[in-house]
Amino acid sequence: MIVVLAGGVGAARFLEGLVQVVPQNQITVIGNTGDDREFYGLHVSPDLDIVTYTLAGVIDETHGWGVRNDTYHTMSQLTQYGNEDWFMLGDRDLATHIHRTNLLRQGKTLSDATDDLRKRFGLDIRLLPMTDQPVATHIRTPVGQLHFQEYMVKRRCADEVQGVLFVGARESRPAPGVLEALKGADAILLAPSNPIVSIGSILAVPGIHDTLHEASAMIVAVSPIIGGAPIKGPADKLMSGLGMEVSAVGVARCYRDFLDVMVIDEQDAHLVGEIEDLGIPAMTTNTIMRDKESKAALARKVLEAAGLSF
């Protein structure tokens, strides 16, 4: 079993490669839920949905989130009722949030709801939220403490990052199956996701970091930072705000407690020495996932780094 710790867009693209190489039923994805937030009383899980929509082939690739060719009639009407309008939720996408919220209100867990949606889209991977308890990533800024979505989407990452908090993490527990999956894995892969607010939030759930530290499987991370900048998202602002180096080296430092191999882009080959000075072997390859083939090639390289061949 291959276990992947996953954020949103970068992880979903990496998984698109992995499912070309590894049968879906041999993949367990542990997804970030620190970005989850209620909109209009509906539970939205952006990262879990990005993974599901992407693997189901319905993702809006232009945005990287939401359903392709979606319309915004419900949201437009909700805005007329005085509701907030800065987080775009399309009509088809809203069905997901309505369905999930309905399951949660019926006493189902987020794991149950995630698995139900996964099945409805005909996927054979296993998709686990990092926790079934509410954890909210907050960003400390000069204007106050903001929910990550407010920091990123509403205020477009315009505020100086002074700190990151995972509210509720201390009281949370890994979702059922998460620790077992990590313990029994043949390889553990950290997708090219934001090391602070995507992977960092997963690591903040008690038990996950320690289990990674003790895991027998090889742990391989793919750097989301290429040439000093993320492909997408605010990883650079978050890392620099926290005083970290915005580079594959900075990412490797986040994971140094448990990482076995760091995979970095070939244009960052000059950083190999610095990463290996941390005691982490580094491997270079093309990590820019432009098309189906490059996604599969990256997955193969990462599996190879984990000592597996498919």
Added chain:
Amino acid sequence: MIVVLAGGVGAARFLEGLVQVVPQNQITVIGNTGDDREFYGLHVSPDLDIVTYTLAGVIDETHGWGVRNDTYHTMSQLTQYGNEDWFMLGDRDLATHIHRTNLLRQGKTLSDATDDLRKRFGLDIRLLPMTDQPVATHIRTPVGQLHFQEYMVKRRCADEVQGVLFVGARESRPAPGVLEALKGADAILLAPSNPIVSIGSILAVPGIHDTLHEASAMIVAVSPIIGGAPIKGPADKLMSGLGMEVSAVGVARCYRDFLDVMVIDEQDAHLVGEIEDLGIPAMTTNTIMRDKESKAALARKVLEAAGLSF
């Protein structure tokens, strides 16, 4: 103040006439909520919405419910998630149910939510649900006890009606302002709505029937049955199922405890004697509301029957 007891389509059309004759801020509508039901965990109040949408000019006039030119993308996706698909909820219409449900979950009452939506649509009438507690109209049939929406929409009124129950009515209380409005009214009008499941459910809320009985205002009802059949809806099946005569006389009998004047269609003029034998004066006029003018004319006639002139 004119108080109107209202169901769905018939009442909404009658109100379209009334607002042409009486300033909106002199009208209080007490709406049926026995038809309310949750769909996908969202609170749907069909009759209240029909009144609001109609007076706001956004109603889908072909259906008599929902928002004109609405799309069904969210619902179509919800159906793909295995949810029921027999109660059509358009994308713009769903915004209403999401907004209302969100307000209810925040601790607001149905009265609050109804008033909020009424204001959002720029209406000056006062719209009160009959109660803030859950009351569900159920139909006893040979296949079991069905929620009214299942009887009417899902099973298209195909089952024999053996009885009607207002589940929860005994424990319900009139919504704030309902009894006060009836006591202080200058006239109380019963819209041409289903006497069993629209007006009957309102009368089933403890205190409302007695307050009507004691009200000082003239109480005038408009028959929804014309020439032995309703203009719309299953009033005939419900009335005959309960052993009632399907006619303006049958309707008058439902209200005989408190009714002062019965307004019937001119094609039922031959029933005047029979209604007056019940001790209820009857007035004939054209009650078929084809256009703006005929709606206003009916409203004027009904107000005249109540002894008022505008």
